[in-house]
Amino acid sequence: MIRLLDVRKGFNLGKPNAFVAVSGITLTLEANRVTVLKGPSGSGKTTLLSLVGCMARPTSGRITLTGRFPGFNGSAGEPDLREIEVTSLPERFLTKVRQRTFGFVFQQFNLIGGLTVLENIMLPAIPLGERHDVTRERALALLDLFGLGGRADARVEWLSGGEAQRSAIARALINDPPVVIADEPTAHLDSKLSLEFMDIIALLKDRGKTAIIASHDPLVSEAGMVDRVVAMRDGLIDGEPA
């Protein structure tokens, strides 16, 4: 579960080009649900995703995560379920939480050219200090799951749009994060591939994952497995007063 309490995010504050992209959002995102943030371009969706995903810190407000965070209770073995406030965490811990909690799918896929599909998928696991062959096993299993088994050693430049997209999702899942965050995932996809993407989201939901998707594509917000649509406008949840 992710809780946001009166979260604000401003850019270039104190300068002439100051801009408040998120201006006070309170929101609770339940585990194992698919939530879509919808709204026009510039409404603050991407900014909100980056705050939720611990990529950036809010200017004010609190964000708390409930989950099992390895390395936070000091004992070995499966950590207890606990709630932590990420807004006050030091940078290093924030990254650790992010590595274990979130998988990111970007609009441009952002695969790294020159590397193979398999190498790209294993990238997020590199700093975790897990044995290479263990990561590799998991990566191959993910590739099989997404029908990319035969493409493991292909360079990412050679992939079709659909293959690149599925590779990007596989990469987001390599560290087995409970939450998948996707920013405009269908922006570069045709309708068929967009529906395919939503099918994968349904599959992830079946496996217990939480999904948070920012999109102004109706194909996404109107898909069947979506539990909740949060409409945004001017950095606020639509309909709520500033």
Next chain:
Amino acid sequence: MTRWIESQRNILDYTLSSLLRRKGKNASLLFVYTLVVFILASAMFFLQGMKREAALLLRETPEIVVQGMLQGRYDPIPDTHLEKIRSIRGVLSAETRLWGYYYDPVAGANYTLLVPRDRTITGDAIVIGNGLSRVRQVFPGDILSFRGRDGTNRPFVVEGTFPAESELVSADLILVSAEGFRSLFGLPPSRATDIVVTVRNPREVRTVARKIAEMLPEARPILRDEIARTYDSVFDWRGGIVLVLLSMSLLAFAILAWDKASGLSAEERREIGILKAIGWETSDVIAAKVYEGWFVSFFAFTLGLLIAYWHVFFTSAALFAPALKGWSVLYPDFRITPFVDPYQVAVLFFLTVVPYTAATVVPSWRAAIVDPDAVMRT
């Protein structure tokens, strides 16, 4: 801890695959880097080697050599001087020497002919240096003729070749008998090339030399120290050329490092942004770049050093020889005794690997401190 080691191993793996990925760029980088190390290390090995050869040579040089003088120039010395010198207080011994140069038009080379004092050679026997044996293709048992002062050819029988610890000393050396020497050069029996003097107390060398000069106005004593100084100045002069070479290489290297420092390619920046976005810490990205720099550095450094070693000690610094040696034609084949000064290698290391690594880290650090969400906004 093991996790940390494992993560560094993974980052290192990633670094190596990144290096292979940018083959073209890294190959040219490696080439320039290796070349710079090669030039610097060659110069270093060469100078060091030559200094050692000279030191070996000097060790053999007597403390005082007395030459005869005529009209202010060198002249064979009368052996009557021998007794006078021996009578000076503090002189341990005085001996005459017979040695000279012979220009061989066939080989186009100057040989050093020497009557050895620690070895008896009789009649027309000679012992020749390796360099000479190689150039003239004469071996023990063969006959070698030299044109004497009277115009006649005088045959010598090669008795053996000359093995020595330093080829610089022996390459063009010919050992002859006293009779052979005198008849070839037409030197009368009462004269010698010079007189070598040993002194009981090294601190009295200058006093003894002064006494010799006073007693024998037509003779000139030469001290080993003076010879050493001449050598040093020659090496300093050659060292000057090398210094120019060195600074040029370092300049090229600085430009290379600066080029590397002044910016990463857009593609590299994008890659760093992606890594940050998918959960790499700033320190992970920097670690990857440091490993990359180290790897290129160590590879180029080792390779450059090895090639330089081979170049200087096995090809006799073939690339430098024309500029730096310019001695007898026999020398291009002479080999410097391999010798590496660890201190100089360390200096070279700190002049190349360290600044290069630093140069790669700075721009990477600047790129790596981007916010992880930067990728989402492009």
